[in-house]
Amino acid sequence: MPLEPLIFSYSRKGRKGYSLPRPFHPAPHSIPSESLRTTPPFLPEVNEQDVIRHFVHLSQMNFAVDTGFYPLGSCTMKYNPKLNEIIANLPGIRNLHPLQPVETVQGILQIYSELEKMLCEIFGMDAFTLQPAAGAQGEFTAMLLIRAYFQKKGMKQKNQVIIPDSAHGTNPASARMAGFEVHQIPSDARGLVSLHTLQKAVTERTAAFMLTNPNTLGLFEQDILKIAEILHNVGAQLFYDGANANAILGISRPGDMGFDVIHTNLHKTFSTPHGGGGPGAGPVGVKSHLIPFLPVPRILHDDNGYHLSEDFPDSIGRMKSFFGNTGVLVRAYVYIRELGAEGLKAASQAAVLNANYLLHRLKEAYQVPYPGFCKHEFVLSAEKQKRESGVRGLDIAKRLMDFGFHPPTVYFPLIVKEALMIEPPETESLEQVKKFADALLQIAVEAKETPDVVKNAPHTTEIQRPDEALAARKPDLAFPSPYSQKSGEIGWN
Amino acid sequence: MFPEDLRYSESHEWVRLEGGLGVIGITYYAQEQLGDVVHVELPPVDTSLKKGDIFGTIESVKASSDLYAPVSGTVVEVNGDLSEEPERINQDPYGKGWMIVVEMEYPEELDHLLTASAYEKLVSG
Amino acid sequence: MKNWSVGSISRYLPHTAEDIEEMQKELGISSPEELFQDIPGEVRLHRPLSLPPPLSEPEILQDVGNLLERNVFWQKASVFLGGGHYVRHIPHAVDFLASRSEFYTAYTPYQPEVSQGTLQAIYEYQSVMAQLTGLDVSNASSYDGATALADAVRMAHQVNSRPKALLSRAIHPHYRQVVRTYTSAEGQEIQEIPLQDGLTSLSALQAMLDSQTSCVVIQNPNFFGCVEANLKQVAEMVHRQGALFILSVDPISLGILAPPGEVGADIATGEGQPLGNPLSFGGPSFGFLATRKEYIWKLPGRLVGRTVDRNGKPCYVLTLQAREQHIKREKATSNICTNNALGALRSLIYLSLMGAEGLKEVNLLSSSAARYACDNLTQLPGVHLLFPSPFLFEFALQLPLPPEGLNSELLNHRIIGGYPLQKDYPEFKNAWLLAFTELTTKEQIDTLCQRVKEWLSRAP
Helix, strand or coil, X not given: XXXXXXXXXXXXXXXXXXXXXXXXCCCCCXXXXXXXCCCCCCCCCCCHHHHHHHHHHHHHCEXXXXXXXXXXXXXXXCCCCHHHHHXXXXXXXXXXXXXXXXXXXXXXXXXXXXXXXXXXHHHCCCEEECCCCCHHHHHHHHHHHHHHHHHHCXXXXXXXXXXXXXXXXXXHHHHXXXXXXXXXXXXXXXXXXXXXXXXXXXXXXXXXXXEECCCCCCCCCCCHHHHHHHHHHCCCEXXXXXXXXXXXXXXXXXXXXXXXXXXXXXXXXXXXXXXXXXXXXXXXXXXXXXXXXXXXXXXXXXXXXXEEECCCCCCCCCCCCCCCCHHHHHHHHHHHHHHHHHHHHHHHHHHHHHHHHHHHHHCCCCECCCCCCCCCCEEEECHHHHHHHCCCHHHHHHHHHHCXXXXXXXCCCCCCCCEEEECCCCCCCHHHHHHHHHXXXXXXHHHHHCHHHHHCCCCCCCCCCCCHHHHHHCCCCCCCCHHHHHCCCCCCC | CCCCCCEECCCCEEEEEECCEEEEEECHXXXXXXXXXXXXXXXXXXXXXXXXXXXXXXXXXXXXXXXXXXXXXXXXXXXXXXXXXXXXXXXXXXXXXXXXXXXECCHHHHHHCEXXXXXXXXXXX | CCCCCCHHHCCCCCCCHHHHHHHHHHHCCCCHHHHHCCCCHHHEXXXXXXXXXXXXXXXXXXXXXXXXXXXXXXXXXXXXXXXXXXXXXXXXXXXXXXXXXXXXXXXXXXXXXXXXXXXXXXXXXXXHHHHHHCCCEECCCECCHHHHHHHHHHHHHHHHCCCEEEEECCCCHHHHHHHHHHHCCCCCEEEEECEECCEECHHHHHHHCXXXXXXXXXXXXXXXXXXXXXXXXXXXXXXXXXXXXXXXXXXXXXXXXXXXXXXXXXXXXXECCCCCXXXXXXXXXXXXXXXXXXXXXXXXXXXXXXXXXXXXXXXXXXXXXXXXXXXXXXXXXXXXXXXXXXXHHHHHHHHHHHHHHHHHHHHHHHXXXXXXXXXXXXXXXXXXXXXXXCECCEEEEECCCCHHHHHHHHXXXXXXXXXXXXXXXXXXXCEEEEECCCCCCHHHHHHXXXXXXXXXXXXX
16 A cells, blocks of 8 residues: 555645535624634645545555454454444434433433443442543542542541552553552562562552453452452452453453452443544443442433432542543443343353463463463563564564564563563454464564564565654654655645 | 763662762663663753652653652753753763763762672673 | 353354364363363352343344434434534535544554554644644544543643642533542642633633642633633733643634634643534544643643654654653553544544635634524513623523523424523523534524524513
8 A cells, every 4th residue: 555645735725625505694703803813724625535535545554453353462352343333323322412401312311321230230330430431531530439438438548559560551640640659569470469469568558459350461360359358458449440351251240359449441341443542431330339429420210211410429520521432332332232141251251262272372482471271361472582583572563464463462561571462352263363373373483583584574564663763852743844844745835 | 881980870870070060861771771762851950959869751762761860969050952862862871961960969979879890780680 | 062152142253163162172171161260269150140131233223223212313403502512514524434444443553554544644633733723732632622621731730830720610611520520639729710791800810820820721712602802911921920821622613713822822622523523422522632842741642743664654653652651650641541533533534624714614604693593582572692792603691581491392392402501600590502503504593583482472
């Protein structure tokens, strides 16, 4: 695919790409001239076909779930069902104004209410808020709930959050935004939380422990009940990061593991598309003691139907305007309705089977830092390749592109050197998983025999190894930029 | 890689005594670990620092790190060229990649820092 | 195949009985139990989840379709609601392109070689947002207008470490609430600047501004639809105290209103829905956040930069990533990860189609509809403009009676009336906020006037 020029380069004075009605009233606005623009914004002037071709070309430069297999660890790149897209775009959802009177939005409020109940059942929690717009906002919401809970109890000394060193970066960032000090603890030789280390780290100041289970190594925290006990003994709260929930649907529930508050990523576990970086949705579930602090508005139901209420004096407040990412919530709702209990459990089982099969195929060729059965994902290390021939994890990731695969997550979790974090979701067939295994096995051979082929990958993509240092040192973040002007690249007049 | 005339901290900063002032930067080892440096934030002149204080941050393409004052003192000069050309830290960590100059409060703190050979041992261990 | 419930039960699960047998054999297991042995029995669920029975595609379409029939939406009714979200025209090309699954099923573009489409689109988005706002740099998007403003207030605090943010009371109530939620834990103090004639009171602002002020935030047009006056003067006042000036703006209005960068704002934010995003009951759309280049290392959210690859070809990458949580963890500028890239893409396509001229027409159509409605409604007995200040496409009326009664009456005639202000502003009794767009027709406005007139005539 050849490079695509910027949309600005198609611009010609006098072209237009819109069609609007004529005004029916000549009266102009009464805004004083000093409040008005003196020059029009520099936007492209293009017709509809220019726009269509430009963006179709751009789309063809992307890898996507609908073009191939994405083994991205901790991202759960499962298939995005098309029915969900159709439903989310029905006018009864798409064209609802968020300030409409409740009697005109009973249908969507019923979907919200049913989705809350279904999530409570799936995760074993007592109540859910659908408001958080993404996983990180869900984490932040949960941390604010915990903060509000301790403030209400007059326990201001609870100002520290403990996080394992294998955690996602959003965990410490969210805890910090909620005003907590972050204390990181190392994982043990099993790749799990060490009860001993945790016990030592926990004090009267501990407000919460943030845990992903299965963790980012794809391992189930077997001591979870003891972990919960250690935390609860000092009155602290246990938070569940739902990034990896795709391993346990219908099999085990955070609420039964002792978690007090959880967030879930609908764009991972419940099949909603990633959109090239959002939108997502990060609903938060709580046990009953945290219900009073949930964000407002909350959905209530009585004989007269569904209502939205802000009458919760202990609430942490609003996390975003209106109610949540409705379009995303509806897709997840449809997904759960189609799969049902049996389907969700089957999805988790198949995800775990895929991951173990793949791990089994690869465990001779790559170092496996934590052997044994994994859950829905696992982590390999390219340490051996790096030592033997200087081939790094990133090189292997780039080489996979030449085989038509998206690379796995690399260099995460931080506790594994040269980490390749691989998650083959349940929607990938055995044939696909085998092809991927074969590609990684062949790359392992190449790393030994012809390491330069791997080190210089990718070879087949139009763009190869962009200069990221240049991008950061001389930031060109908008056209026309000082840099594009200097190099005389302005492609239009 | 580790000049003899400098003193080193365990957090990978170096200090060079120049005309009674302390010139501070990060070591060859530190810049190598960070990779391509893309941005550095340094304190304004007159900032007073205690040994161990964070005096700035350094960002590479894929990493970020705090900078710790190896000695106590007041900042008297800052390397302004690094904002436009942070790559100097990679190219010449002991020369054009210097970061700040401080008027040292306790010059004897230098004696508690590592010598070149001790530092080399630290980073190769 | 004991205990495996895979295979033929869902169209999204490809594993056949033979596949499973082959995989189990390879792994040396005979039941799924063996893969889950590490989950202790006490935390295992020993019953099926209690969920509604699974439905087929036609059943879901029927079932959800029936539910949604209970909603009233703008093809079924005239909607005069605004407040940051507007019933605007979305050219069909926007839906056509944003529905390409190479865009919407892609992941965050961390691997530039296979993500140039998304990356270039974000770069172009950043370019058009920089143009609209008159600032140097826009991030790749935030969640919505409210969280983008909260990000901006936190960012100002990170720039100057001052404790106090001053927010105009004319800012969208939800935005002010979200700013409070976001800043509640980090000790930032939020104070509200009072109103004067539906605008931010500059004399009050003058009195509140001091060396402890981190930032001053004004919305334009504000929640009442009024265009805030003397913004350049505000910028000077704010900068004299060394604080940052943040403007929360409607992106459509930037087609004709002076851009934030030109009036002296340091940060511009806003709600992106009006730019080619469906209402969707308030989300997902996206928020935008733009600033001057001296603050780029404090800007939260993703950024795309132009660079070259190893063969010298121009290309795009995520850049300045060391600001972000996956590298800086608790010291990051924000915890934001997934944002609303698809909403931002829609806005880029929208702005490409509209161009400066189309954006201007949207403003003129909307404002002339508003003018026409205002002229007619204010002729009715007891109905007045609440504020004397100039408005663009949204204005507040003072009614003689509570608007809730009027709204229920209008609903019977398939009209969703304005927003009663008293809920958020107790001082404005019987005030009714109405919005107009390029889609509002003369007939809709005439019918509205007629119904209001009838209601007034029946009123006690």
